Amino acid sequence: MYANMLTPVEIGDLVSNAKASSGLSVRRLSNDAQVAGSTITRIQAGTVDPSFQTLERILGAAGFTLRLTASRCGTPRRPRLGDLADAWTRANGRLRLDWTRWRAFLDELALHPELTPEAIYETPLPAGERAVDALLAAVAEKLADDAGLPRPAWASSTPALEEPFQPPIARSVSGRTIPNQLEARGLMIDTESLWRNPTTVGV
Numbered sequence: 001m002y003a004n005m006l007t008p009v010e011i012g013d014l015v016s017n018a019k020a021s022s023g024l025s026v027r028r029l030s031n032d033a034q035v036a037g038s039t040i041t042r043i044q045a046g047t048v049d050p051s052f053q054t055l056e057r058i059l060g061a062a063g064f065t066l067r068l069t070a071s072r073c074g075t076p077r078r079p080r081l082g083d084l085a086d087a088w089t090r091a092n093g094r095l096r097l098d099w100t101r102w103r104a105f106l107d108e109l110a111l112h113p114e115l116t117p118e119a120i121y122e123t124p125l126p127a128g129e130r131a132v133d134a135l136l137a138a139v140a141e142k143l144a145d146d147a148g149l150p151r152p153a154w155a156s157s158t159p160a161l162e163e164p165f166q167p168p169i170a171r172s173v174s175g176r177t178i179p180n181q182l183e184a185r186g187l188m189i190d191t192e193s194l195w196r197n198p199t200t201v202g203v
Helices: 008-022 026-033 037-045 052-061 081-086 099-111 113-120 130-147
Strands: 088-091 094-097
Touching (some): 008 026, 008 037, 008 130, 037 052, 081 130
């Protein structure tokens, strides 16, 4: 989260996504966060503007860390893996990734590998889709492994999927390699669907 103010509706979406990602019921989330269930419901609906402390407790109970950061106006935005938490849509009940945004992020890190630590160690906000949460963690781990860096601590707490996820674009090819980090989380997405050939990046 950044220093620019979020509207109650945006905060409501954030809490709803955290709840969906955690798989917790409102009653369980309420109990763990020590916040009334009716308050959580109203926050989700965008009718209550919670304090930072209340929001921190709710997100913490859902397994996420709330961070408030400030950056000088006009400072160029560095790539953050967490920015991809909303790089997806649902159409006809099917999850669709925004492949353009995912590839653009990975292309930028391929061109500027020195930015990798800054891009992966900040805990992403909840995506509201378990497959996307799993993909964020798996990509963070692959980037860390490829760069010889320690894996981000937040990624280890993100569970693998109970049912494998294979988007249509990954099904359109065969005989391609799925990175171990993705396969371990139930993500049947081959390397070529996300990572471009290094010789073509920036060309």
